[in-house]
Amino acid sequence: MALLSKKDASLISDPLADNNPITIQVLGICSALAITAELKASVVMAISVMFVLGVGNVVISLMRNVIPSKIRIIVQLIVVATLVIIVDQVLKAFAYELSKTLSVFVGLIITNCIIMGRFEAFALGNGPWRSFLDGIGNSLGYGIILVIVGFFRELLGSGTLFGYPVLGDPIEKTGLYALGYENNGFMIIPPAALIVVGIIIWVQRSRNRALIEEA
Amino acid sequence: MLEHLELFFKSIFIDNMVFAVFLGMCSYLAVSKKVSTAVGLGAAVIFVLGVTVPLNWLLDQYLLRDGALAWLGPEYADYNLGFLSFILFIATIATMVQLVEIVVEKFSPSLYNSLGIFLPLIAVNCAILGGSLFMQTRDIPNIGLAFNYGISSGIGWFLAILAIAAIREKIRYSNVPAPLRGLGITFIITGLMGIGFQSFGGMLTGDNEPPEESAPTTAEVKQKEEKDIKKEIAEDDKAVSYNEVLNK
Secondary structure, three states, X not given: OOOOOHHHHHHHHHHHOOOOOOOOOXXXXXXXXXXXXXXXXXXXXXXXXXXXXXXXXXXXXXXXXXXXXXXXXXXXXXXXXXXXXXXXXXXXXXXXXXXXXXXXXXXXXXXXXXXXXXXXXXXXXXXXXXXXXXXXXHHHHHHHHHHHHHHHHHHHXXXXXXXXXXXXOOOOOOHHXXXXXXXXXXXXXXXXXXXHHHHHHHHHHHHOHHHOOOO | OHHHHHHHHHHHHXXXXXXXXXOOHHHHHHOOOOHHHHHHHHHHHHHHHXXXXXXXXXXXXXXXXXXXXXXXXXXXXXXXXXXXXXXXHHHHHHHHHHHHHHHHHHHOHHHHHHHXXXXXXHOOOHHHHHHHHHHHHOOOOOHHHHHHHHHHHHHHHHHHHHHHHHHHHXXXXXXXXXXXXXXXXXXXXXXXXXXXXXXXXXXXXXXOOOOOOOOOOHHHHXXXXXXXXXXXXXXXXXXXXXXXXXXX
């Protein structure tokens, strides 16, 4: 990539796998799991977080030299809350049904630990452009996990993707259902998300054994 | 009185902060390595939820919701400041946490020593903001119930972190597959416990709010069967953890 130096490019690529915010840094799980029963909600959530984290990182990075360190948490919270209000109002205006599905979880982006974590760990010590890349990279890493979890939960749980039936019709018994396939209702209930993420962690750490934790 | 009891048990078991809506997962995973620290954080969460939910209820009732400003005079009656709720709620929480920290430090140094280090963490715990936001979306009718809701969802969170911390202390001696060690197995155990807690859904008595599932379809019946099987596994887990808590 000519656009980005190698160091800058790693800001985007690292969080996608080996420094993933959810599976490695253990940040932002709070709002990630509850909305992944459908792929559509996962994608919207990922985009919202990308907006908030990208813009927020730039804002905090620009202000990093004027924020007194004692009150920085409150300053950060106000910046995030403002951005989240924008996201919430846009969703309510253009995707009302979806904003009903996401309900309080849009608001909970404010306390999403990824955001505070990246502000503290990166934006307070780096320039705006690098902070922006870091924000995009981390929210992409977050988004990938959300989309993977959403994909499996929706496919196995309701047999649809983005609301379109891809495995045939369960009532008319077409497609796979003609062969006796059944939807696994277990995937729809909230705890299934935890187990899917657990399995993702398992697969990832089996492939890259350097990530294994000491017991 | 009955509605208080119902809300109390409902928020502890059925709408458990951790197992039903995944709130406060970050600190739940990060601070659950030892039972003693888990107890400290859990107590701080109960305390802060008990303070902030009624406060935010007052804000919501007299400042934010549609027509809430009517007490200022008829010309203010059609203002709806609902869009400001995120920023006001989080400001209230951050301020209260600092205030609570100062007050506790002044008047009860021993309590401060046990809660102290956890209080700053709590301002960014999703369970706290989530408590206020759920209070708003569920239209909790009066301040007594709001207080009850705050305390009882705090207790639900406390129980969850206590149980997982006890399990994690014991699991250190088990032979977990290497890639699952630490984070992975914690996720899976939490999932199993969550399935166990789902079974409390049947506890809901004659209520004014219909249960979330509509008429059961075949898929749901099947889901129920599977739930029952998994429940047994999860309950074994829980039984173990409760025994450990008793042993302490």
